[in-house]
Amino acid sequence: MLARSGGLRRQGVPRPRETRVLVVANQKGGVGKTTSTVNVAAGLAQLGQKVLVIDLDPQGNASTALGVEHHRGTPSTYDMLVDGQPLADVMTECADLPGLWAVPATIDLAGAEIELVSVVAREQRLARAIAAHPLVGTEDEVGDERFDYVFVDCPPSLGLLTLNALVAGREMFIPIQAEYYALEGLGMLLETVEMVRQHLNPGLTISTILLTMYDARTRLAAGVAEEVRGHFGDQVLKTAVPRSVRVSEAPSYGQTVMTYDPASAGALSYLEAAREIASKGAPA
Numbered sequence: 001m002l003a004r005s006g007g008l009r010r011q012g013v014p015r016p017r018e019t020r021v022l023v024v025a026n027q028k029g030g031v032g033k034t035t036s037t038v039n040v041a042a043g044l045a046q047l048g049q050k051v052l053v054i055d056l057d058p059q060g061n062a063s064t065a066l067g068v069e070h071h072r073g074t075p076s077t078y079d080m081l082v083d084g085q086p087l088a089d090v091m092t093e094c095a096d097l098p099g100l101w102a103v104p105a106t107i108d109l110a111g112a113e114i115e116l117v118s119v120v121a122r123e124q125r126l127a128r129a130i131a132a133h134p135l136v137g138t139e140d141e142v143g144d145e146r147f148d149y150v151f152v153d154c155p156p157s158l159g160l161l162t163l164n165a166l167v168a169g170r171e172m173f174i175p176i177q178a179e180y181y182a183l184e185g186l187g188m189l190l191e192t193v194e195m196v197r198q199h200l201n202p203g204l205t206i207s208t209i210l211l212t213m214y215d216a217r218t219r220l221a222a223g224v225a226e227e228v229r230g231h232f233g234d235q236v237l238k239t240a241v242p243r244s245v246r247v248s249e250a251p252s253y254g255q256t257v258m259t260y261d262p263a264s265a266g267a268l269s270y271l272e273a274a275r276e277i278a279s280k281g282a283p284a
């Protein structure tokens with residue numbers, strides 16, 4: 001198994017010509033947004049890509065899983081969004097994974113939802129911060145040091161924080177838990193996306209759907225998968241991530257499952273999902 005994951009890793013994937021910004025959103029909590037963000041991001045870094053994760057959830061779960069400090073006072077997403085600090089000043093490289101960078105979320109971010117209401121261009125703060133980073137952009141403009149991927153891990157709501165992400169990203173990445181109520185509530189997310197497309201970010205595209213916590217033994221999971229594929233077609237990744245104890249244990253060691261247990265079924269699935277995202281490329 002180890003040999004297999006090592007083998008997969010060495011194959012690598014092509015770099016995108018321009019930084020791809022993916023917004024990981026679904027206003028339902030507990031569907032696997034954070035888990036998918038950190039593990040796909042880590043998988044891409046293992047495949048040789050330069051990746052940044054922005055933790056946009058005041059809970060700071062992505063920061064925990066990536067092993068980056070996020071106690072009060074740490075330079076964080078809050079400082080970037082509310083105080084206008086440059087992205088370069090709030091990001092750090094993750095110790096375990098070269099090529100993977102993170103902007104942590106501290107509890108201060110809980111107040112941002114309210115504080116941003118009175119700020120100029122309140123929906124554009126994240127978009128501007130990302131665009132202003134000197135290593136975000138095209139191969140021609142930025143060169144080889146550019147970031148290949150930026151992932152934004154959203155909170156489980158459709159407030160100003162998530163809105164900032166939807167304005168900042170070109171692509172939406174929606175994790176869907178393979179369970180009975182999977183599609184319930186997605187209507188509201190899709191309406192929000194449509195609204196953002198019309199008024200704030202015409203290029204926003206749902207590029208990636210990932211089925212999470214998939215239990216291949218049950219007919220229910222297969223039924224949900226069929227329904228999701230019927231609705232979203234090619235946007236749904238072929239890889240589904242199985243429910244796996246190793247995946248849920250990893251964060252308590254400040255790690256992604258990609259370093260915690262790279263040979264586990266969960267890690268191999270996330271690596272495969274990362275590979276699919278990279279090989280499909282950015283939407284036209």
Ligand SMILES: Nc1ncnc2c1ncn2[C@@H]1O[C@H](COP(=O)(O)OP(=O)(O)O)[C@@H](O)[C@H]1O
Pocket residue numbers: 028029030031032033034035036061156212213214241242243244245247248249266
């Ligand atoms: N494939 C998986 N196998 C087992 N547990 C998982 C898996 N994916 C996520 N979980 C667990 O489910 C819970 C919710 O996942 P999380 O990524 O935090 O969701 P969200 O960010 O959407 O709220 C967490 O406790 C996480 O460890």
Ligand SMILES: [Mg+2]
Pocket residue numbers: 033034035057061154155
């Ligand atoms: Mg989360």
